[in-house]
Amino acid sequence: MSNDAITLLEAINLAMARAMEDDPDVVLLGEDIGTNGGVFRATAGLKDRFGERRVIDTPLAETMIAGLAVGMATQGIRPVAEIQFMGFIFPAFEHLVAHAARMRHRTRSRLSCPMVLRAPFGGGIHAPEHHSESTEALLAHIPGLRVVVPSSPARAYGLLLAAIRSDDPVIFLEPKRIYRASKTLIEDNGEALPLDSCFTLREGTDITLISWGAMVSETLAAADALAEEGISCEVIDVACLNPMDHATLLASVSKTGRCVIVHEAPHHGGLGAEIAATLSEQILTRLQAPPRRVTGHDTVMPYYRNEMLYLPDTDDIIIAVRETMEYAG
Structure with missing residues (x-):
């Protein structure tokens, strides 16, 4: 058992190792995850520790990887692809x-599909085309798929353990821009976090800031800056995009009366729109201003020279909060 300060990436590695120690049915598979430890080294050292029968290098074939994971999951294995x-x-x-x-619906609960599909996502690392997408809304729209996004080492560790132990298929999206951004003390105690709850990271009274993934960092930074102006921000990390913990969001915005939702995915059809609609449907009379979204643009993620112009930043959030606070109806 360790109690060291580690990065989000290292926390993912730690959680997988813990899950494999605790359950011999947990196996890992993917492109270059074994000998090379993965493109970001998320699985570094695990093949040496658990062997090639449990840490499996696959061909470059995403259709095959997902199909293998589904087949394994229906037969009592817990694959992490x-x-x-x-x-x-x-x-x-x-x-x-x-x-x-x-699978559970089709077989009238005779079979379940306890698989995890991990994928680094989001921009900000100067990657080429197809390496910076943030299309979580597509996946969160599918009934039967859990979609989870950690935003800190502690949540990465606890949520990934919960995902591996879940009897549902879980899409575990890892914000690669913050893979190594900070370190947190993590006790390798095997304790999981709930897969259907938001996390309130900061209490506030004037406005609720809602975000997930890498954008939580900018959202917290904006809350710090706004506090110096006398604006008290409550900050919520959604973390579990499907099923979403609407109760926590509704309670917070009912208290503050105002809301800004932040995500780096495109504006149109993003999950920010789903949250805004839920708030408007459920607590319209308690809102003192319309819910506001701060998002990426409705374009393809640009190449690295322009990607930071695409991604929302702390100033964008601060401006949106100020304008929401000044809204007079």
């Missing part, structure tokens, strides 16, 4: 949408 980048996840959609998400 890696897609190298979210932009390459689309060949896996047939298995995720048509099979993994429907």
Whole structure:
């Protein structure tokens, strides 16, 4: 058992190792995850520790990886499959949408599909095309798929353990921009976090800031800056995008009366719109201003020279909060 300060990436590695120690049915599979330890080294050292029968290098074939994971999961194995980048996840959609998400329904609960599909996602690392996508709304739209996004080492460790132990298929999206951004003391105690709850990271009274993934960092930084102006921000990390913990969001915005939702995915059809609609439907009379979204643009993620112009930043959030606070109806 360790109690060291580690990065989000190291916390993912630690959680997988812990799960494999605790359960011999947990196996890992993906492109270059064994000998090379994965493109980001998330699985470094695990093949040496657990052997090639449990840490399996696959061909460059996302359809096959997802199909193998579904088949394994229905036969009592708990596979943790890696897609190298979210932009390459689309060949896996047939298995995720048509099979993994429907297995329990199709078999009248005779079979479940306890698989995890890990994928680094989001921009900000100067990557080429197809390596910076943030299309979580596509996956969160599918009934039967859990979609989880950690934003800190502690949540990465606890949520990934919960995902591996879940009897549902879980899409575990890892914000690669913050893989190594900070370190947190983590006790390797095997304790999981709930897969259907938001996390309130900061209490506040004037406005609620809602975010997930890498954008939580900018959201917290904006809350710090706004506190110096006398604006008290409550900050919520959604973390579990499907099923979403609407109760926590509704309670917070009922208290503050105002809300800004932050995500790096495109504006149109993003999960920010789903949250805003839920708030408007459920607590319209308690809102003192319309819910506001701060998002990426409705364009393809640009190449690295322009990607920071695409991603929302702390100043964008601060401006949106100020304008929401000044709203007079």
